Amino acid sequence: MLSIKNLHVSIEGREIIKGLNLEVKAGEVHAIMGPNGTGKSTLAAVVAGKEGIYEITKGEITYKGKRLDDLSVEERAREGIFLGFQYPVEIPGVTIVNFMRTAINEIRNYKGQEPIGAAEFLKMMEEAKNLVGIHSKLTNRSVNEGFSGGEKKKNEIFQMAMLKPDLAILDETDSGLDIDALKVVANGVNTLKRPDNATIVITHYQRLLDFIVPDFVHVLYDGRIVKSGGKELAIELEAKGYEWIKAENL
Amino acid sequence: MEVNTNQLSLKADLIRLFEDNSDVLLAGETTEMIMHRKKAFELFRQNGFPNTKMEKWRNTDLSAAIKENYHIYFDPAFLEGIDLKTIFQCNIPSLVTDVISQLNGWFVSENGSLKKTQDGVIIGSLQAAKKHHADIVNQYLHSIANIEKNSLIALNTAFAIDGTFIYVPDNVHVEIPMQMVNIIRHYRNIFIQNHNLIILGRNARLQLLQCDDSVDQQRSVTNTVTEVFIGENSSLDHYKLQNKNNNSTFINSAFFNLEKNARLLTNGITLNGGMIRNDIHVTLNGEHAEANIMGVYLMDGSQHVDNQVFVDHAYPNCFSNELFKGILDDSASAVFNGHILVRRDAQKTNAYQNNKNILLTDKATVNTMPFLEIYADDVKCSHGTTIGQLDQNALFYLKSRGIGDDNARLLLMYAFAAEVINYIGIEPLRIRVDDMVKKRLRGELSICDQCVLHCSSKEKPVHFEIDMSKI
Known part of the structure; x- marks a missing residue:
């Protein structure tokens, strides 16, 4: 589904990702771990298509056989890529209902489908809300405005449930969550798993991986994947700490 | 009777016109009123039109507009052959209003120049009201429109003959909103000066909609003055919809006087216009008076809008809140100048002021100047101003969910403007303004055949048919 070959990415002339390779197939859950500042969020942003400061200097990303460079941010989303934000953006005045309706209809339009009917939309909203345990009228509020950290992350998974992506990249979704919220988020991700979709x-921290069991664990260090393995690698990392990786890569 | 300005400068022509026609202009006035209007004329003769060397006009330049020649009417003779019914019909679904029509600054009606309801509400022509309700008119007219500080107010005071007159007596709640529709339609350049007088007694209530429109691309200058008196415990909701052509110069000065416990909401939606200047003066003239003064402006091309707001906290325990938001495209320009005066005895004043702008291009400009002048020591006052672009992070967030660039920008712009639009308390009106703002932001709104409110009637309104209460 996703194939990244020898990817190099610079921010303002400084190389952040230095030759990264990754293969993700349908039905798989990959975990990418690593210390701060090693390029994890840069990788997520580049796959989602964030413009501006990121410059791909070398390498190639293909998704479902298409070169991602050729697709705009919104086209990538319509093709099924979803980015769960580390810091979801507050958008005063845009309600979640309007936001999701617009997004779903643009995706449907892209696929040559009719706009969603009101009844079907309401049913989807209800299901997505239940999935992440949103019981309030959260959905009628402005996007992320005045939300707590936990609410913002739940809202990301809510949107994921609404959009049903083929490839979801969850960037530090666990940061700032207490254990209950973490379980809610993990349960959402696990429930949304299908044989034909993939999650990164x-x-x-290893903590999230107690609840979302990955098929593969990769350690990202200094812009490269320096170690890959099964879920036991995450446990080993937790025990030995990132110093272990740093020592090996000096 | 009609005259042209075409010989000297516009100022010189106007001086000559006044001198030659003062018998017509001042006909039927009381001695006191004649003296006041002559004094106003002298002030204009001394000061002429405002220019950019004056602090309040530094960023709004009238010189191009006053170089042109104009046609001026001293009576509504142009009305012959015009079918008023078709011009002034307004068709917002489920919005029922009492329409008060003005054509080229003159009150027009097929049912007489004044109407009095069973409750004692009087609506009609100011010129007629001067004759038939002199006791009321003379008590209020020209009493708050200060001619000393602004020569355009002086000019209007000297020249204006007609306009709209509304009188709501004590204890009357007017159920149906009134809608002043001011249309300019003429085949030549026209210079319009009208004067509106709106009076609410005690415990009265009124919702007033003021629509200012052009129907074609003809050049015009409008110098209009509105005086509004809101009595003790009374409440006025005032909505202005401004959709003028690019050849219009529209100078709109409004004076509001609020007595004890009076309440005002004035909300101006500026959608189009070559040059628009709104001078809003609010005097809180009794304790616990409350004023919300709002505006949103969406300009493009080389349009210019200038909002000058002066709030005078003359008594303690009053509240005022100003919120003005603007989106400027192309090389459009905007000015905001907010002045809050808190007088020495006006303790426990709450006064807030906010002006926020989005510039969509490098060429669009905003000049914004908040100014607080506070002489009391126990007050809560704040001011804030922002000028920025659309939030790039928010744009990325919306697009990352599949929303295209155009729609993402539209959603953000609309959300920005909605904060002001949401203050519109008449629901069918809010829905229509909502639609118009969306059209304006998509670049699909033009000045219409007729009234501003007709604009989207040719299209099906877009509504999302989900019952929000179930979500």
């Missing part, structure tokens, strides 16, 4: 979980 980016995290600093």
Whole structure:
């Protein structure tokens, strides 16, 4: 589904990702771990298509056989890529209902489908709300405005449930969450798993992986994946700490 | 009777016109009123039109507009052959209003120049009201429109003959909103000066909609003055919709006087216009008076809008809140100048002021100047101003969910403007303004055949049919 070959990314002339390779197939859950400042969020932003400061200097990303460079941010989303934000953006005045309706209809339009009917939309909202345990009228509020950290992250998973992406990249979704919120988020991700979709979980801590069991764990260090393995690698990392990785890569 | 300005400068022409026609202009006035208007004329003769060397006019330049020649009417003779019914019909679904029509600054009606309801509410022509309700008119007219500080107010005071007159007596709640529709339609350049007088007695209530429109691309200058008196415990909701052509110069000065416990909401939606200047003066003239003064402006091309707001806290325990938001595209320009005066005895004043702007291009400009002048020591006052672009992080967030660039920008712009639009308390009106703002932001709104409110009637309104209460 996603294939990244020898990716190099610079921010303002400084190389952040230095030759990264990654293969993600349908049905798989990948965890990307690593210390702060090693390029995890840069990788997520580049796959989602964030413009501006990121410059791909070398390498190639293909998704479902298409070169991602050729697709705008919104086209990537319409093709099924979803980025769960580390810091979800507050947008005063835009309600979640309007936001999701617009997004779903643009995606449907892109696929040549009719706009969603009101009844179907309401049913989807209800299901997505239940999935992440939003019981208030949160959905009628402005996007993320005045939300607590936990509410913002739940709202990311809520949107994921609404959009049903093929490839979800969750960037530090666990940061700032207490254990209950973490369980809610993990349960959402696990429930949304299908044989034909894939998830990349980016995290600093092993804690989230107690609840979302990955098929593969990759350690990102200094812009490269320096170690890959099964879920036991995450446990080993937790025990030995990132110093272990740093020592090996000096 | 009609005259042209075409010989000297506009100022010189106007001086000559006044001198030659003062018998017509001042006909039927009381001695006191004649003296006041002659004094106003002398002030204009001394000061002429405002220019950019004056602090309050530094960023709004009238010189191009006053170089042109104009046609001026001293009576509504142009009305012959015009079908008023078709011009002034307004078709907002489920918005029922009492329409008060003004054509080229003159009150027009097929049912007489004054109407009095069973409750004692009087609506009609100011010129007629001067004759038939002199006791009321003379008590209020020209009493708060200060001619000393602004020569355009002086000019209007000297020249204006007609306009709209509304009188709501004590204890009357007017149920149906009134809608002043001011249309300019003429085949030549026209210079309009009208004067509106709106009076609410005690415990009265009124919702007033003021629509200012052009129907074609003809050049015009409008110098209009509105005096509004809101009596003790009374409440006025005032909505202004401004959709003028790019050849219009529209100078709109409004004076509001609020007595004890009076309440005002004035909300101006500026959608289009070559040059628009709104001078808003609010005097809180009794304890516990409350004023919300709002505005949103969406300008593009080389349009210019200038909002000058002066709030005078003359008594303790009053509240005022100003919120003005603007989106400027192309090389459009905007000015905001907010002045709050808190007098020495006006303790426990709450006064807030906010002006926020989004510039969509490098060429669009905003000049914003908050000014607080506070002489009391126990007050809560604040001011804030922002000028920025659309939030790039928010744009990325919306696009990362599949929303295209155009729609993402539209959502953000609309959300920005909605904060002001949401203050509109008449629901069918809010829905229509909502639609118009969306059209304006998409670049699909033009000045219309007729009234500003007709604009989206040719299209099906877009509504999302989900019952929000179930969500």
